Amino acid sequence: MPGVVRARRRIPRAVLIASCLVAVLLLLPLAFLLLEARQVGWTELSALLFRRVTATLLWNMVQLAVVVTALAAVIGTGAAWCVERSDLPGRRLLAMLLVLPLAIPDFVVAFGWVSVLPAVSGYGGAVLVMTAGLYPLVYLPVAASLRGADPSQEETARTLGLGPWRAFWHVTLRQTRPTILAGCLLVSLALLAEYGAFEILGYQTFTTEIFTEFQAAINAPAACALSLVVVLIGLVVLAGEGALRDRGRVARAAHNSSRAAPRHRLGRWRWPAVGALGSLIAVALGMPIGVIVYWMVRGGSSTLPQSASVANAAGHTVLYSAAAAAVATALAMPVALLAVRSPIRAVRLLERSTYIVQGLPGLVIALALVFFALHYLPFVYQTSGLLIGAYAILFFPLAYVAVRASVMQAPVALEEVARSLGRRPLAVRLRVTLPLIAPGLAAAFCLVFLSAVTELTATLILVPTGVQTLATQFWAFTGNVSYGAAAPYAAAMVAISVVPGILLGRWFDRRPTRSAELS
Amino acid sequence: MARPTGATGKWLMGTALASILMAALSGCGASPGSSRTTLILYNGQHPQTTDSLVTAFEHQTGIQVEVRSNDEDVLADQIKEEGTASPADLIYTENSPALEYLQSTKLLARVPQSTLSRVPAKYNSPASDWVGVSARVSVLVYNTTLLKPSQLPTSVLALADPKWRGLLAIAPGETDFQPIITSIARTYGKTTALKWLEGVGANAQQNRYPDNETITARVNSGQAAIGIINQYYWYRLRAEIGSSQMRSAISYLAPRNPGYVVDVSGAAVLKSSRHQAAADRFLAFLVSRQGQEILAHSDSFEYPLGSGVVTARALRPFASLQPAPLTIADLGDGAEAVALLHQSQLL
Numbered sequence: 075m076p077g078v079v080r081a082r083r084r085i086p087r088a089v090l091i092a093s094c095l096v097a098v099l100l101l102l103p104l105a106f107l108l109l110e111a112r113q114v115g116w117t118e119l120s121a122l123l124f125r126r127v128t129a130t131l132l133w134n135m136v137q138l139a140v141v142v143t144a145l146a147a148v149i150g151t152g153a154a155w156c157v158e159r160s161d162l163p164g165r166r167l168l169a170m171l172l173v174l175p176l177a178i179p180d181f182v183v184a185f186g187w188v189s190v191l192p193a194v195s196g197y198g199g200a201v202l203v204m205t206a207g208l209y210p211l212v213y214l215p216v217a218a219s220l221r222g223a224d225p226s227q228e229e230t231a232r233t234l235g236l237g238p239w240r241a242f243w244h245v246t247l248r249q250t251r252p253t254i255l256a257g258c259l260l261v262s263l264a265l266l267a268e269y270g271a272f273e274i275l276g277y278q279t280f281t282t283e284i285f286t287e288f289q290a291a292i293n294a295p296a297a298c299a300l301s302l303v304v305v306l307i308g309l310v311v312l313a314g315e316g317a318l319r320d321r322g323r324v325a326r327a328a329h330n331s332s333r334a335a336p337r338h339r340l341g342r343w344r345w346p347a348v349g350a351l352g353s354l355i356a357v358a359l360g361m362p363i364g365v366i367v368y369w370m371v372r373g374g375s376s377t378l379p380q381s382a383s384v385a386n387a388a389g390h391t392v393l394y395s396a397a398a399a400a401v402a403t404a405l406a407m408p409v410a411l412l413a414v415r416s417p418i419r420a421v422r423l424l425e426r427s428t429y430i431v432q433g434l435p436g437l438v439i440a441l442a443l444v445f446f447a448l449h450y451l452p453f454v455y456q457t458s459g460l461l462i463g464a465y466a467i468l469f470f471p472l473a474y475v476a477v478r479a480s481v482m483q484a485p486v487a488l489e490e491v492a493r494s495l496g497r498r499p500l501a502v503r504l505r506v507t508l509p510l511i512a513p514g515l516a517a518a519f520c521l522v523f524l525s526a527v528t529e530l531t532a533t534l535i536l537v538p539t540g541v542q543t544l545a546t547q548f549w550a551f552t553g554n555v556s557y558g559a560a561a562p563y564a565a566a567m568v569a570i571s572v573v574p575g576i577l578l579g580r581w582f583d584r585r586p587t588r589s590a591e592l593s
Numbered sequence: 594m595a596r597p598t599g600a601t602g603k604w605l606m607g608t609a610l611a612s613i614l615m616a617a618l619s620g621c622g623a624s625p626g627s628s629r630t631t632l633i634l635y636n637g638q639h640p641q642t643t644d645s646l647v648t649a650f651e652h653q654t655g656i657q658v659e660v661r662s663n664d665e666d667v668l669a670d671q672i673k674e675e676g677t678a679s680p681a682d683l684i685y686t687e688n689s690p691a692l693e694y695l696q697s698t699k700l701l702a703r704v705p706q707s708t709l710s711r712v713p714a715k716y717n718s719p720a721s722d723w724v725g726v727s728a729r730v731s732v733l734v735y736n737t738t739l740l741k742p743s744q745l746p747t748s749v750l751a752l753a754d755p756k757w758r759g760l761l762a763i764a765p766g767e768t769d770f771q772p773i774i775t776s777i778a779r780t781y782g783k784t785t786a787l788k789w790l791e792g793v794g795a796n797a798q799q800n801r802y803p804d805n806e807t808i809t810a811r812v813n814s815g816q817a818a819i820g821i822i823n824q825y826y827w828y829r830l831r832a833e834i835g836s837s838q839m840r841s842a843i844s845y846l847a848p849r850n851p852g853y854v855v856d857v858s859g860a861a862v863l864k865s866s867r868h869q870a871a872a873d874r875f876l877a878f879l880v881s882r883q884g885q886e887i888l889a890h891s892d893s894f895e896y897p898l899g900s901g902v903v904t905a906r907a908l909r910p911f912a913s914l915q916p917a918p919l920t921i922a923d924l925g926d927g928a929e930a931v932a933l934l935h936q937s938q939l940l
Contacts, residue, residue, distance in 0.1 A: 121935070122935065125935070125938060126938050127938035127939075127940075130938075192811065192814060192816055193816075273803045274803075276801060276802060276803075278801075283940070286765075286766035286803075286940060287940065288664075288666065288667055288670060289664045289666050289667060289766055289768075290666065290765070290766040290767070290768060290771070290931060290934070290940060291666065291927070291928070291931040291940070292666050292669045292670055292673070292690075292691060292694045292926065292927070293670075293928075293931075294670040294673065294674065381640060381644070381660075381662075437667070441670070441671070441674055444671060444674045444675060445674055448674075448675055448676075448678045452678060455678075455680065456680055534661075534662075534663045534667070535663065535667070535671055537661075539633050539659045539660070539661040539680065540659035540660060540661070546662075550640055550662065553804070553806060554639070554640075554641075554806065554829070554833065555806050555807075555809075555810050555829075555830060555833055555834075556833055
């Protein structure tokens, strides 16, 4: 068991210090929330919190999170199995298309449906839009895990007399369970923080209420105090995922399997499966892209003048998002190394504390940075540097998940060989570890990039004054019901995101056993 | 096992470093090194209104204005958080409560008398800390295929009548909704205002939208039959989609009905601004004949308030409006309306 050896390795001090700094950085928004909440008296807070509407909003949030997470898990896992383990026709093309919905911002999808079919709204609309947008967060890691998992366990189960369904249920699903759970965690945290799509769909959750509170009342402390409730829910989700993951520990997938699993024959299910995945892609990808094209063709005239051309806004969006992706990936590295190589309790706590930001509204994180920047680093305020930092904090968990997965796959033995050959530790990290986890870094970069491209609420507060991004211009136009003029900005967001989307698909698509296969 | 991909790793680190450097550089570029004055305007007004005014001002004075647009209440929160370190020189909002809130936190500078005197005093800050720039009026918007003019109510209170169940649209989070609540509370008391909110909330169960733009669009498309908005949203929608696409019309409430409210948009200079003189010039420009003429002709469809300029658009003339006698001080910072919204569970 290599894991046992890993646990005893000494933690390099630099990695430990870097990880602690990252954790502190990521907990800044939480510290800000507590500071603000202290300004609100308990009477005011309880009057705001203990109301009928709070229960309704929490229920809205929970029922959506449960249903969408479950649907995303089923669809993501099912699609991954079809693409990776069956003889589905056209699976290479499907493998690429199934990832791409991740490249379309949820609020663009929501806008797509509502601007053409206003009846798509409320709970049903939210389930549809969010499931279609978020299932790739389960599909991607599960597909990768199915590809890397050792097929011999399933084969053994089959020779012992288990039917194909039971073998799938008892063996394959168990092997991939930690991965499915990690995907579900991202889906549910994303649902907790979602705002733009729900506002367009007219579906109220606790988070949309926080935004409304910010926009309808000038009482930031009260709105911040409400955000603490979201933090609590996020902690419950994290604890739940942690507990389930621990139970599934024995079933951790072996990543160093030496051969590919045989593909199952779909038989008469072949075409129904193609039809199902085709409809999924039509809903998740075809519909929003179709609507964008429709509005672009219908015309872009608007009484609202452009503050920035598509090219100008796209330039800023790419610059900020790429820089944020690089920073978030760099920040994720020490934490992932520490968490994988020294899985002790304190480290796990530190690791999990970094997930909290994922559930926080971007607006709150932005206000936290306004506060800390003006108090401690006034010269960075409203520079692009601070905005990039905000993105890096907001999307750190996404980078972390990808980096951690690849660190887990990088065998520590190779580093030890390099060291025993007399290489200095730093040289070992640069020459051995980094190349080993590079694909994971690329995936982390892409995930953060995709998310940052569409960020709106933190951007409006922290972007350098006078600068427009694609998301802020899209917001300005849709706010004015100028759908035709908004469409090119949405199209640019999608176009920019497609390249990282494809790269991401290819990273998860790559076979860990490729070198073995080639040799 | 992954192939050793040293090249990818290096490329990645290179990209990372390059992007951080670029970011740092562009960050430095954002602070103006030139001697020309650059004003920073926090804009809660509709961008098209602000854009044309800023362009004309820059042209006339040579002073640059950089605009940061966001929701007016978020901007007020942001300025409160920034305090005296705020980079903003000016704030321009759609409604008076955000300005009254900043006034109460002592963050606004006194507006010169010469600027204030361009606008009737009742549309300015009672403490002379901001100046009124333009106004609009609340009206009913209704779908012309679903409703006949004779079916329309003349009092805002009637909108709480159960006969509008499923037909009414509201936007509880919209700042323009709050003056109507305040007005009802001032006229009939808080209990009636609360009952009214509960009534309209129930009637609009299926049609609760984030803002007035959406109410207008949904009434026009027939998803809702009636709503209460500020008149300019209807004119803007018409300018946006064309008269042939309009399936709705607007209607005024009875004279001095509490739902018949004039909302004032205003602007102020921040006390912490290091360009007080230039910022004062911007305020003066907004209410000058030239600035007001821009508003009068623009697609914002608001009523100019200063320098005796009247709208050039085919709106009901401002002088002929008969709104409820609600003052800026009555509206305050909107906290009373928000408390009622909370109590009625609409927020």
